[in-house]
Amino acid sequence: MKELIFVYHAKSGLWNGVLDSIHKWTSPDTYPCHLCAITYGTVSMKGRWKKYIQSLPFPVIFYHLDDLPKELPTVEYPCAYLRNQNDAELFIHKRELVSCQDVEDLISLVNKKLKHPIE
Template identity: 35%
Template sequence: MDRADAFPATARLVLVYNADGGLLNAVKDAVHKAVRPATYPCSLCALTYGWAAMHSDWRRFLFRLPLEKVFLHRDEAAKALGGTQLDLPAILLDAGAGEPLVLVSAAELNAMQHRRALMALLLERLEETGVLAL
């Protein structure tokens, strides 16, 4: 089977943050990122969010992708992904059946220094899967 056939038009991009959801946790995380950024555990959040909001270039990039986007915190991920265990943070491609495909792993995100590099890598991976024809 061709890789493009493996991911239907209903495939979703799932971004899973290594942080818990909720307003109190968001405030705590913002302070942590500001005071001790080197020890902040979510590289995906550190790359793509400022103090309180998603960086505008990342937001534009994501919402131009022709996929549904799902944003999950670690406390929501196991339930939403059917108990799938994975290292966080991660960016996944979920076709709705079976385990989601890891597009960008925790190790890759943790080593990443710039959003532009993340955007390029994500486009490359989506093209490799056949979801995007660039």
């Protein structure tokens, strides 16, 4: 079974989420997780992104740096992997993700890499 795995450049947990929200709001230029910055509002996932990932024909999984499975290759974060059964390969590199200005750009990038459009 195919899975799309996104990795935030952030730690998990409520307290870390609060600190991340404050950081994004007060100093967005220094916030390290571009994936969080474009897919989340102040407290929750943006509706357009949520609707899109729910429309994909396979599971989409999200990890933080502190809950990342050890079997995934170490790369620069944030990023995304595509996993087929137990084999995971880098799907979206940090530099590609950082080039996305908003959710629509990220959706276009994922669609392009999947080689088929999904609304």
